[in-house]
Amino acid sequence: MIVFDHLQRHYQLGGQTVPALADVSGRIEAGEMVALCGPSGSGKSTLLNILGLLDMQYQGEVLLHGTPLPKHAKQSAQLRRSQLGFIFQRFNLVPVMNALENVAYPLLLNGMSKQQQRKQAQQMLEMVGLGDYIHHRPDNLSGGQQQRVAIARALVHKPSLVIADEPTASLDSNTANLVVDIMRQLGHELNTTFVVATHDARMASRCDRTIELLDGKLNPFDSQHEVISWAS
Template sequence: MITFNHIQRHYQLGSQSVPALKSVSGEIQSGEMVALCGPSGSGKSTLLNILGLLDMQYQGDVTLNGEAVPRAPKQAARIRRSQMGFIFQRFNLVPVMSALENVAYPLMLNGLDRKQQIAQATRMLDMVGLQDYIHHRPDNLSGGQQQRVAIARAMVHHPSVVIADEPTASLDSKTANLVVDIMRDLGHEMNTTFVIATHDSRMASRCNRTIELLDGELHAHNSNLGVISWAS
């Protein structure tokens, strides 16, 4: 479970302090697939970065699996490596590495031996339907295939949370639906929580819930909590 309580984040623009988040609170249950939605400037990317331990310059409290997340950079990095995966709009694959090497990279960072790296990375690429492309480099893969490699990389070490930033924005509808299906299936199988910032209604409608942000605040909906709405 992820909880965030009274999160405030301000950015300094010259002599002005501009609020990006205004005392935002909520919780995300283990295994949920939750979409953070809202227009540009609503605060969703800021909240995503805070929940992903990429931004520590905030006020408030965040807990992961019942424990307060550390603010120290080295400790936060250790948690990101061991308990989190990340998926980006532009894939962020290492261009000189094969699909297998890209997926194995987090395992190397976590200290697994080469045999384990290859075995687990190969299995993950098989799970996302890329068993025939393990030796291809990113520039020899389509956009959808690159995103599937990125999903395999994010999931290969069985993280408790995956943070995804606009994972379907650059994909056509058919490919986007395939990517969402893969994320949902892997999330269910591994009981992984997905927190996804998106403008894409295709993505949001397939998530368990949406959290709507507007001008740095949670936008009220007809729900028990008053701030979170169930996606249809």
């Protein structure tokens, strides 16, 4: 589970201090898939970067399974490799690697043997429905297939948390729905938490819950300061 408590983040813009997050608190359960929504400038990317250990210049505290996230670069990098996965709008696959090699890459960084890398990567590709595409490079895959490879890569090392930034923005409706359903199903099966920043109503409606940000604050639609939208 993730708990973030009284998060504040300010940026210096010229001679002005601009608040990106203002006293934001919340809780996300293990295995839950949460959509993080809000207009541009609402603080979504800032919160995503903090949860993903990409921004450590904040006030407040973030707990992952009861342990505070580190604010030192070396410790943060180690925790990212072992406990976090990332999914991006533009897939960010390595073009000279095939699907299997792309998915195995996090395991290589974590020092796993080549035989075990291949075994786990192939199993994960089968879980996202791409067991017959392990030797295909990204330019021989459709957008939806590339995003499924990216999902497999994010999950292959069994992280506690996956950060996804607009993962369906470049996909058509049918492909987007398929990708979201795969993410949600695997998150529940593997007990991996997904936090997804999105402008896409299709994506948000298929998540377990929605948290909405507005002007750096949680939009106070209810007593929990969360906009609840349970998927069917």
